[in-house]
Amino acid sequence: MKTEIDLKELVVGLAGLMSVSGRETHERRKLLSLVGGYFDEYYADDVGNQVFVRYCGRENAPKILIDTHFDEVGMYVADIKEGGFLSFVNIGGLDTRILNAAEVIIYGDKQIYGVIASTPPHLQKPEDAEKPGEIHEFLIDTGYTKEELEGFVRVGMPVGFLPKYTDLLGGSISGKSFDDKACAACTVYALAGLPKDELAGDVYLMLSAFEETRRVGGAAAGTYRIEPDYAMVVDVCHAKVPDTSRGETTVFGGGPAITHSPATDRRLTRMTAELAGEKGIKYQYTVSSPGTGTNSPAVGLTRAGVPVVDVGLPMKNMHTYNEIICIEDCIETAKLISAFVSSGRIAGEFGHEKI
Secondary structure, eight states: OOOOOOHHHHHHHHHTSOOBTTOTTTTHHHHHHHHGGGOSEEEEOTTSOEEEEEOOSOTTOOEEEEEOOOOBOEEEEEEEETTTEEEEEEESOOOGGGOTTOEEEEESSSEEEEEEOOOOGGGSOGGGTTOOOOGGGOOEEOSSOHHHHTTTOOTTOEEEEOOOOEEETTTEEEESOHHHHHHHHHHHHHHHTSOGGGOSSEEEEEEOSOTTTOSSOTHHHHHHHHOOSEEEEEEEEEBOOTTOOTTTOBOTTSOOEEEEOTTSOHHHHHHHHHHHHHHTOOOEEEEOSSOOSSSHHHHHTSTTOOOEEEEEEEEBSTTSTTEEEEHHHHHHHHHHHHHHHTOHHHHHHHSSSOO
């Protein structure tokens, strides 16, 4: 089993995979080449969830679930038009104000580059200048003819933002799809560095499907199959930027945010925060009501109920092609996940096997 890993490289590697909702397993082979060697078992279910397992080696051990959804926002081709243009529908929440001139990849029978067409300000009508535009009004310019496109692109094929990543000052990076693959990378990094005899139970990393497009999503089906004793859902959360309130955001560079919410388990939340304090892990609190905007409610309400804690990785520019995260936050998040899955105290409280 592999043990050495570079967190930043893994974040960029996972985020660069195309996994628009409904196409989560499109680049499964690349995913397995990146992370498969760090786990004992892998399987994908009919929903599109992909699960990696690390076994602790003890019989009747607790099952610990870490959920990080793997789908990303993007587009599907809606029509092929004259002049090599494609119309599209949005998959997940896209802000149309950021789409003009965005660079994309069309994942047809072959991958092709495209740019979302933009009307220059000089040619805009005054009444249209302030309008964000409806999704059906946008077109992707491919440079091909309609006849050429019809040879390898069909309605329903996925379109993703161009995977391009930039280092920023202060240890931050920008690019597409850190929501939520940065959290998946944090989990892989955490588990790869732990010998199996330090695990408090068998650990299931679920790269869940449909989080961006369905209220319940694939996490419920995946959790039902795993039957975990307790779980942590790790997803991105909004980092503070100018003109946002403290109640809506978290501190960028302040470490992972542990969520207080009616949808999460109070004891597990408290114990996770105590664990972070004991281990010297930087963390912060956030509050979310009535749910969390993540998979926590779906995981927590599966079968007879699963105690779940919700952890957020601070992010700027969510659901754009230039999301921004801080690598130091990723490191602290990985430390928290590592402490969580190796905590005998938490396993003794929530697992069916007393440690």
